[in-house]
Amino acid sequence: MNSRYEVVIGLEVHVQLTTRSKIFCGCSTAFGQLPNSQTCPVCLGLPGALPVLNRQVVEYAIKAGLATNSQIAPRSIFARKNYFYPDLPKGYQISQFELPICEHGWLDIETRDLGRKRVGITRIHMEEDAGKLLHNDSYSSAVDLNRACTPLLEVVSEPDMRSADEAIAYLKQLHQIVVYLGVCDGNMEEGSFRCDANVSIRPWGQETLGTRAELKNLNSFRFIKQAIEYEVERQIDVIEDGGEVVQETRLYDADNGITRSMRGKEEAHDYRYFPDPDLLPLQVSDTWIDEVRSRLPELPAAKLQRYQEEFGLPEYDAGVLSADRAVAEYFEAVVSLFEQPKTCSNWVMGEILGALKEKNLTIDQCPVTPELLAGILKRIDDNTISGKIAKTVFEEIWITGKNADQIIDEKGLKQVTDSGAIESIVADVIAANPDQVAEYRGGKEKLMGFFVGQVMQASKGKANPGMANQLLKKKLSE
Amino acid sequence: MKISQEDVAHVARLARLSLEAQELETLTSQIDAILGYVDKLNELDTEHVEPMAHAVPMSNAFRDDELNPSLGLDRAMQNAPLSGDGCFMVPKVIE
Helix, strand or coil, rough: CCEEEEEEEEEEEEEEEECEECCCCCCCCCCCCCCCCCCCHHHHCCCCCCEEEEHHHHHHHHHHHHHCCCEEEEEECCEEEECCCCCCCEEEEEEECCCCCCCEEEEEEEEECEEEEEEEEEEEEEEEECEEEEEECCCCEEEEEECCCCCEEEEEEEEECCCCCHHHHHHHHHHHHHHHHHHCCCCCCCEEEEEEEEEEEEECCCCCCCCCCEEEEEECHHHHHHHHHHHHHHHHHHHHCCCCCCCEEEEEEECCCCCEEECCCCHCCCCEEECCCCCCCCEEEHHHHHHHHHHCCHHHHHHHHHHHCCCCCHHHHHHHCCCCCCCHHHHHHHHHHHHHHHHHHHHHHHHHHEEHHHHHHHHCCCCCCCCHHHHHHHHCCCCCCCHHHHHEEEEEEEHHHHHHHHHHHHHHHECCCCHHHHHHHHHHHHCCCCCHHHHHCCCCCCHHHHHHHHHHCCCCCCEEEEHHHHHHHHHHCC | CCHHHHHHHHHHHHHCCCCHHHHHHHHHHHHHHHHHHHHHCCCCCCCCCCCCCCCCCCCCEEECCCCCCCCCHHHHHHHCCCCEEEEEEEECCCC
16 A cells, blocks of 8 residues: 555445334335335325334434444434435435434444554434335336335444554444344345445645545445455555546445446435425433433443453453354353353353354354353363363253253263272273383383373273373372 | 526426426526525524424324335335336336
8 A cells, every 4th residue: 555645434334223114104124025015105205105203213223322422412303315316216315414313423443553543423313225226127227115214324434544444443343333232133245234435545644635435335344345445546546647536426346346436426416405394303302312221232342341351351252252242142141150251261162153153053043052051061160071071062962952961971971080990991001001101111201191091092081081190190100 | 696597407407307498587586586585584583593393393203113014016016107027117227
């Protein structure tokens, strides 16, 4: 990257909310249904139809606002954003312009190179989505209005990011928060979390912002990074060649890894916003805000810190376990039953997440419940089974759903701690390996590992390894 | 004049209205008169008056997040000038 220029990035994120019904009517928001099967006079924009605001949408907006340190406006209004496009049946989109529901928020992001940094959130507002255009042949386009009127939050950041990596760090954190809150399913492929990036460059030290290009069609974190990096290089080339960057909308072309100008949309930016007379002003009381605040879940950043401070986990463990709300809740359930957090962490990150990944399951589908897992850990702790046998028990629980004690009983996996039994195995092993015994006694102490291995094998893994070790040492030094 | 013919032509274009030269002239003078009338309001001191967003002194009309039956495909398509495969058909839109 050319070091003569500073990169400036602001992001607009559209978060599709997980309400059952649309923002202004009772049609379903379910994805992937037959085209136009989820429409009514309101979302079709038929004359005379009146929108009525879904209370849950307001509640989700308040939640997202609180979780991003925003101020919730006591009074906000809806506005009409006027433009013509076939996926917008009314000829205007109901959105918020003046007086949005949330303003002045921020998120702290962290990147490896630049450390911690605060990114401002200008505003969060509520709006309806447009329909979908399907380009079916060379003469016509088909319009599906199932998505029209689906509730969205638009989260607008300040132009505070200075690299593609910072932009990604901000987006990942925002994504994690809205999914944690349960207000968005986070599915980027289905368009539940969409991002537009405003990108500009300026010579270092210059105060005023350069002319920006707005990048669209960014539906994965990877594409967003690629598109921003391409666009920065393109703008540097334009300026270095003596040209000027034009303010325009550019579409990311993932197949070729480039951005392309979308011509002819310039005039459409004159939206002539005005308050929508069909919708009453919205008033949010402090009581309502407090009530929503009291139901906020603990957020990932807070969990990350608590896992390190309260549980003494390494930062890496805390990061993995807090990244996904369901995983965090699973882990906390295990710790509440078996109060050795590091051991719980090892098992959840190792066995549980490993097995889930291998079988392509989510933690909600995990057949080994926190109770069942804690059951294994207790039996290791009280020396009923060794750590090695515990893996076998874990696999059996995964398949059968039985608890650890049942499996240890049925399969006879209880660890042998009877010194007489182990002593006789030790004697057998020593008798069977005279050469190694001689070498060991000659000073090759590394062979202890071999002997322990033999004893464990002979006992089918059930001998207590510590006792085996002790007894071997004793016998071999005789 | 409070508004130019260019302004009116621009707004007409945004609203997809096609105006003859004569219409443009008539409309410009009419809109100019309306703006003159609106200007009268500026004589009032509104320094301490909160802007009104709605004519009725009410707020917070909500519905619960519950499903209502949709129209159904046939009825949804009933007024479409052109339809196919359960969709409204429009002239090709070039992205």
